[in-house]
Amino acid sequence: MEKNKIVTITKKVGDNMVEFYIKYKAVHDLPVNNLPKFYSFGVPTYTNLGDQAVSLAQKKYIEHEFPEYQFIEILEDDNDEAIEIVKRVIKSGDIVSFVGGGNMGSLYTDHEEARRKVFSTFVDNLTISFPQSIHFEDNEHGKAEEKLSQEAYAKNSHLFLVARDAQSYHRMQTTFENKVLFTPDMVLYMKPVEHNVKKESTLIVLRHDSEKVVKQETVDAIKKLLSKNKSVAETDTVLDTVERITPVNREKLFKDELELFAKQEIIVTDRWHAMVFSVLTGTPCLLFGNSYGKGKHAYFDWLEHINWVSYTDEDDFERIQSQINKLKRVETHKYDIKDDFNQLRHIIQLNSNKYGF
Incomplete structure (x- = not known):
């Protein structure tokens, strides 16, 4: 297969085409080459900078720690259409993920429904739910949403859930049958930034x-x-x-x-x-x-x-x-929590080793 060949498999959704972001460029066609792919679903377009920082940190993490993968971001707006497109080209060594931050649970059902679709579709690939919190409300609505998520997540034996706090770690373990990891919020992977500015x-x-x-x-x-x-x-x-x-x-x-x-x-x-x-x-x-x-x-x-x-x-x-x-x-001091991401690093490294990347 030609290294830089482009396969045109997108379809129209209303007046828009599905967008895939590679580096910082939007493309309508997924590249076909010999690089293993790391698909990141659920990337937000809303204006909460906390969630946007999570997406940015995930991108930097994969591109820095695992440069052998071609990192492809998929906006939340294109979730359903992109699933169908990725299904046609995904290979066994590729990794599927869903953006962290926010909340797994019943508070934001649009995000949870999208998460279920991704997890229950790509059941043969390593699938990672990036670090987040979990909260299913203790009421009829919360219990119903929890059951739907349990059914969807259970379809994927290659799914790893990553909790960003101990409370969520425990709740994920008791709610789902999937493997659960314990890792900081992805934004904490970012390097400290010095600003020589006046505290005004x-x-x-x-x-x-x-x-x-x-x-x-x-x-x-x-x-x-x-x-x-x-x-x-x-x-x-x-x-x-x-x-x-x-x-x-x-x-x-x-x-x-x-x-x-x-x-x-x-x-x-x-x-x-x-x-x-x-x-x-x-x-x-x-x-x-x-x-x-x-x-x-x-x-x-x-x-x-x-x-x-x-x-x-x-x-x-x-x-x-x-x-x-x-x-x-107080005065600031140096800190380093990079080692706290080792559980996440380990499962991705195992996938790379398994497929010889």
Whole structure:
């Protein structure tokens, strides 16, 4: 087979063609060559920079750790059509994956339905569900969704689920029959970034969805405290300045967000990835919880040893104030959690060795 030959197998979906992203370029035709493929399904186009950073980190991880694979990203919009296309060309040594971050479970059923389709389709290939949390609600809806996922996941004996916190690790093990790995959130694979910028303000980064649990009176008291010394801005990791994010504009927006975080004296947030961005930029950060504890558990699993970030469940303002003042005084230090990705690295390496890549 010719190395650079292109096979035209896409089909029209309304007025659009399915897009596959290789490097940072969108193509409508999958390349046919001798390279093993690493298919990444479920890549988001919505404007949550936390989830976008997860996709970017996965790409960098595979391209850096396993350059023998040709990494191909598939947008969530094209999931169903892309499944049919990939089915026609996939080879035994290729790897299928579904994007991490977000939440496996009943809170976001569109994502869970897409995940089921991918896992139950490519049952003969190594399949990886990249690191994420899990939460099936304890009600009729949650139990019904859980059963559907159990049935779909059980069809794939080559499926590895990867949990990014200990609570999710335990829940995945007790919910599914599939193998479960324990690995940090993929964004923590990214290298720290130094910014020589002035700490000109403070930033409050809070959710505006059903996961929010921080009381407004607590937020108001924190604003009053922080505004004594610096200007206080409020934002979210969900951008309202763009309508759609793809692998073409994703990295620039991510770098812009890190620069924003680097300019802050302190970050107060209930967004897990806002804390991760603070880790990457060496910015003091206080993290509050969400409705099912994903940030709390991931913090204590991976970040408790990093002294410029901290977690709290407090609603006693004096204790919150003490934590904030302490964080402002700490100095950054080196950290390295690359070895915590070894479980993930091992299963991919086994696949490479098995097929002689």
